[in-house]
Amino acid sequence: MLSSGNLKRFVPDIILVAAALAMTALYALSVGSGFPLDDAWIHQTYGRNLAETGLWSFVPGVVSAASTSPMYTVMLSIGYKLAVPFALWTHGLGALALAVTALVARRMALQVAPKLRGIGLAAGLAMIFSWHLLWAAASGMETALFSMMTMVCIAWCWRELSAARSSKTAHVMARGTTFGVLAAITTLTRPEGILLIAIIGVFLLIARPNMRWRDVILWGVASLVSFTVLMIPYLLFNLDVTGGLLPTTAAAKQIYAAPIRALGYFWGLRLMTIPLLAGGQLLLIPGMLVYVIMVAKRIRNDRHGLLFLLPPIWGAALVMLYAGWLPLNFQHGRYVIPALPALIFAGVVGTGWLLKAAQRSIVARVLTRTLALGAAMLIIVFAFGPGLSSYQLDVRVINEEMVAPAHWIAENLSPEAMLAIHDIGAVGYFAPRPLLDIAGLVSPEFAAVIADPEGQWALMQQGNARYLMAFPDQLPAEDTETRVFARSINRLAKPQSSLAEAK
Structure with missing residues (x-):
């Protein structure tokens, strides 16, 4: 004792x-x-x-x-x-x-x-x-x-x-x-x-x-x-x-x-x-x-x-x-x-x-x-x-910009549809499915073309990506409206977060 x-x-x-x-x-x-x-x-x-x-x-x-x-x-x-x-x-x-x-x-x-x-x-x-x-x-x-x-x-x-x-x-x-x-x-x-x-x-x-x-x-x-x-x-x-x-x-x-x-x-x-x-x-x-x-x-x-x-x-x-x-x-x-x-x-x-x-x-x-x-x-x-x-703001941003779109994807997109995504964490957790990581973390082939928009688009097309999820400044090129992946933009949770659907 x-x-x-x-x-x-x-x-x-x-x-x-x-x-x-x-x-x-x-x-x-x-x-x-x-x-x-x-x-x-x-x-x-x-x-x-x-x-x-x-x-x-x-x-x-x-x-x-x-x-x-x-x-x-x-x-x-x-x-x-x-x-x-x-x-x-x-x-x-x-x-x-x-x-x-x-x-x-x-x-x-x-x-x-x-x-x-x-x-x-x-x-x-x-x-x-x-x-x-x-x-x-x-x-x-x-x-x-x-x-x-x-x-x-x-x-x-x-x-x-x-x-x-x-x-x-x-x-x-x-x-x-x-x-x-x-x-x-x-x-x-x-x-x-x-x-x-x-x-x-x-x-x-x-x-x-x-x-x-x-x-x-x-x-x-x-x-x-x-x-x-x-x-x-x-x-x-x-x-x-x-x-x-x-x-x-x-x-x-x-x-x-x-x-x-x-x-x-x-x-x-x-x-x-x-x-x-x-x-x-x-x-x-x-x-x-x-x-x-x-x-x-x-x-x-x-x-x-x-x-x-x-x-x-x-x-x-x-x-x-x-x-x-x-x-x-x-x-x-x-x-x-x-x-x-x-x-x-x-x-x-x-x-x-x-x-x-x-x-x-x-x-x-x-x-x-x-x-x-x-x-x-x-x-x-x-x-x-x-x-x-700062902590509260950071969590709210991730919940609104990453977690909410991930739930939307889980509820609205087919699990077989190939996604190309820049920030993969929340989607991987809440909507697990095949994906292409355009940031190059899980898909290392993208690391070599991070500064090459044409190369990124080519890899997404080769991977049969149907959807692209990224912030506007993360998209491979500014003229996304003319690209095969950018026929329409669906806003998810807040205006900055976007999902582009293929034709």
């Missing part, structure tokens, strides 16, 4: 879990039902089809590799296997991921700054009330799960700093094997997770916390073996289906991002950074800088402190990667949202150190407390204000 003293230790954890569940529920329930991205319905379709048919498919019975997060697909399929309502299961996963992110952040803060009173709870609450992370938790996407796994990997790495770590061969290899499993799960959640794993590997090699070279080699070999064993089936599947190691979505999105990449790296860096500054994290930037400075001072005396630089290094590295690789900042910068937990963590801890250092001066105390209070207030205001409003 737990004593009152032991129970008190768990109070912060209980607060964090309750807050994560409550805030995710607030976002999810505030708009009734649905998700803020059509891509969330792609995940649902893959998850349902995997549970029902055992196949990795979007179109029932047709194997494809358009899921960017196989781990998330598997987790969604479990909900379908258990017959849990998909919305409850999906939002539950998001809430759980947010809660674990907060719990891990709390423990990391206590490890790096044990003398800062209340720093653990502050770091955890900052995760939960940051509106980007709330949006991600309720989005139906893999973003929250990936964010969680990045923090878990960093925290597991920090465990090696404990002097109590056993140096027995079996124990060292067990820890390495566990990290390899965590690394594989992270990479299977999002492919860019491999960047974090590489950074951690380099930092561990340099720091060698409480490890002889023999231990480093054993740990590294064990982690590499377990990582490889878990990754090989996925890589072989992609090679078989797509001819490459990455899902088909990678090539298509690279083509869409090409015009932005042509503007230069720093333009892409600006694009990927701006969405992340909306909220209290803007006022945490001084804290992030202080965190880096304080940890750098530790490294002078102890190279093991290098591992404490992982959060800001990882956060910056992810943003920099996307700035050059895929500078698409739509949907509140969702591709780089997983950088926020690590950056916010560094900002909160650094702000705590700043507050402590300012105790000797009245002016410094006023300035630092104003900064900390301002950051906290902005985080809360955005969580209940602009962040919540």
Whole structure:
């Protein structure tokens, strides 16, 4: 039986879990039902089809590799296997991921700054009330799960700093094997997770916390073996289906991002950074800088402190990667949202150190407390204000522009009629049927002709497409009235959403 003293230790954890569940529920329930991205319905379709048919498919019975997060697909399929309502299961996963992110952040803060009173709870609450992370938790996407796994990997790495770590061969290899499993799960959640794993590997090699070279080699070999064993089936599947190691979505999105990449790296860096500054994290930037400075001072005396630089290094590295690789900042910068937990963590801890250092001066105390209070207030205001409003608007748009047309298609069009569609998620879920994905995600042949209207029309004609569903700016050409697919336009739900019927 737990004593009152032991129970008190768990109070912060209980607060964090309750807050994560409550805030995710607030976002999810505030708009009734649905998700803020059509891509969330792609995940649902893959998850349902995997549970029902055992196949990795979007179109029932047709194997494809358009899921960017196989781990998330598997987790969604479990909900379908258990017959849990998909919305409850999906939002539950998001809430759980947010809660674990907060719990891990709390423990990391206590490890790096044990003398800062209340720093653990502050770091955890900052995760939960940051509106980007709330949006991600309720989005139906893999973003929250990936964010969680990045923090878990960093925290597991920090465990090696404990002097109590056993140096027995079996124990060292067990820890390495566990990290390899965590690394594989992270990479299977999002492919860019491999960047974090590489950074951690380099930092561990340099720091060698409480490890002889023999231990480093054993740990590294064990982690590499377990990582490889878990990754090989996925890589072989992609090679078989797509001819490459990455899902088909990678090539298509690279083509869409090409015009932005042509503007230069720093333009892409600006694009990927701006969405992340909306909220209290803007006022945490001084804290992030202080965190880096304080940890750098530790490294002078102890190279093991290098591992404490992982959060800001990882956060910056992810943003920099996307700035050059895929500078698409739509949907509140969702591709780089997983950088926020690590950056916010560094900002909160650094702000705590700043507050402590300012105790000797009245002016410094006023300035630092104003900064900390301002950051906290902005985080809360955005969580209940602009962040919540953005989520509600995003869900309404998808429900009206994607889900409503999908229901119309299910009720009015023959399942045998071939559709050519730009945004396939909701249609794939609510009106499952053969289709041509003109965005090139599920139908990779379209990726090669994204910038070629004639080529797109030719592929649609070759595929015997009878209907074309797309927004006006997504149609392959402006003179659609003269095309075989555009004899008549039926407005679905709102004027922007259109379905063109063949002659």
